[in-house]
Amino acid sequence: MLAGLLMLLRTDEERAQFARFYQQYENLMFKTARQILDSQEDCEDVVQTSCAYLIDHFDKFTSYDARQVASYLVLLIRNRAKDMRDRQQKIVYEDVEQYAETVAGQAEEQGNVSLESAFAQLPDRYKEALTLYYYNDLSIKDMTGLLQLSEAAVKKLLQRSRDALRNLMNAEGGVEE
Amino acid sequence: MMPKEDLAGYPFNAAALRTVCTNYADGLVESIEAVSLDFGPSEAYKKTVCNLMDNSLRKAKRHALYRRVGTIAAVFILLLGTVMVTNAHARELFVRWVRQVFPDHVLYWFYGEPEGGLHHYTIGWLPDGAKVVRHEEDDEEELYVYHCSDSVSFVVSFYTLGAYSNLDIEDYDSIETLTINGNAATLFISSTSTNALIIIDEQKQMVIDINAQLSVDDLIRLGESIN
Numbered sequence: 564m565l566a567g568l569l570m571l572l573r574t575d576e577e578r579a580q581f582a583r584f585y586q587q588y589e590n591l592m593f594k595t596a597r598q599i600l601d602s603q604e605d606c607e608d609v610v611q612t613s614c615a616y617l618i619d620h621f622d623k624f625t626s627y628d629a630r631q632v633a634s635y636l637v638l639l640i641r642n643r644a645k646d647m648r649d650r651q652q653k654i655v656y657e658d659v660e661q662y663a664e665t666v667a668g669q670a671e672e673q674g675n676v677s678l679e680s681a682f683a684q685l686p687d688r689y690k691e692a693l694t695l696y697y698y699n700d701l702s703i704k705d706m707t708g709l710l711q712l713s714e715a716a717v718k719k720l721l722q723r724s725r726d727a728l729r730n731l732m733n734a735e736g737g738v739e740e
Numbered sequence: 741m742m743p744k745e746d747l748a749g750y751p752f753n754a755a756a757l758r759t760v761c762t763n764y765a766d767g768l769v770e771s772i773e774a775v776s777l778d779f780g781p782s783e784a785y786k787k788t789v790c791n792l793m794d795n796s797l798r799k800a801k802r803h804a805l806y807r808r809v810g811t812i813a814a815v816f817i818l819l820l821g822t823v824m825v826t827n828a829h830a831r832e833l834f835v836r837w838v839r840q841v842f843p844d845h846v847l848y849w850f851y852g853e854p855e856g857g858l859h860h861y862t863i864g865w866l867p868d869g870a871k872v873v874r875h876e877e878d879d880e881e882e883l884y885v886y887h888c889s890d891s892v893s894f895v896v897s898f899y900t901l902g903a904y905s906n907l908d909i910e911d912y913d914s915i916e917t918l919t920i921n922g923n924a925a926t927l928f929i930s931s932t933s934t935n936a937l938i939i940i941d942e943q944k945q946m947v948i949d950i951n952a953q954l955s956v957d958d959l960i961r962l963g964e965s966i967n
Contacts, residue, residue, distance in 0.1 A: 589781070590777070591773060593777060593781060594773065594777055595772050597775070597779075598772065603779045603781075603782060606779075606781075607781055607782065610781075630762075630765070630766060630769070631765075633765075633769040634766070634769055637768055637772060638765075638768075678751075678752050678757070679763070682760045682761075682764065683764075690761075693757065693761055694761040694764055694765050697754060697758045697761045698758055698761035698762050698764075698765050699765075728750075728757075729750050729751060729752075732751050732752070
């Protein structure tokens, strides 16, 4: 399968660049998948499908530093791995609404918190969406492919994430500049 | 960095949010890297991937090598061309004969010993009424002096490419380079003196030197008729 994936890259130089990239991050990708999935075959599947996505968006990495590349890969693999696990367990989330209710409840209980503390309390889905948008600097369109959501769903997810953060911080006491 | 929407109404700005996200991402990656895998990719998967990656890397290395060789060759050719144009001694080594034009004279020289000796040419065309009044010959030179009338004369010399030949050009108004019968030639034009045409026959290692009180057209026609 990887042979076909490599052929999607236009030049031998790009293919070599991806090969070096893959060698550097293969371990990290497998470890990320392993944290969520139990079987070796599932991990290999997720890594391979993620590589197909990476090849399509390989030009994005030319502007990234090493930390951004690592976080991008981790979030991509986590997303793919969770999708696979949820499909296997036949779990369906209306994730945005469900998380919003949970977070609202937490905010009422806690009162003023810092941005960092509030962020730590967000569900993983919200954290990942904000990180992809504000740290990896992806556009809404980039995120649709990575998260496998529609554009409207991505916008809604980001909106909910920011609102949840604000609610947890409780605006009166938690202003960050 | 792409501009993000205004976070007015929120108790945080994009920069603060980015910092928090950075810390989160770094922590996430660190926590994953610290984990030891109880299993990794299967041997079959690793073998397939390794072969694919090695082939791509080897191919790219070859291409990089070809590109480097091509770049070096291109630079070498450019440098060589520049040296040949600017340095007469370099030209001498490659072309064997050299013409250098100075403000008051032109220098011709030939690298190495000419082979074959004096070559005898035939002059195919002469101006009306031209007659040979003198002919001289030795191992290295043959000379004809022609008269057309009391006031018009010209000299045709043939000599082997050998040591330096020096031609004073102070009396000439202009110098033009041209090709005569496939050979490099230089035309020296004067309004007050005789015109001159020097042809280098590299193949026969000979110089054809015409000094003539003739028009430029007749001079060139005479030169073209010599073979």
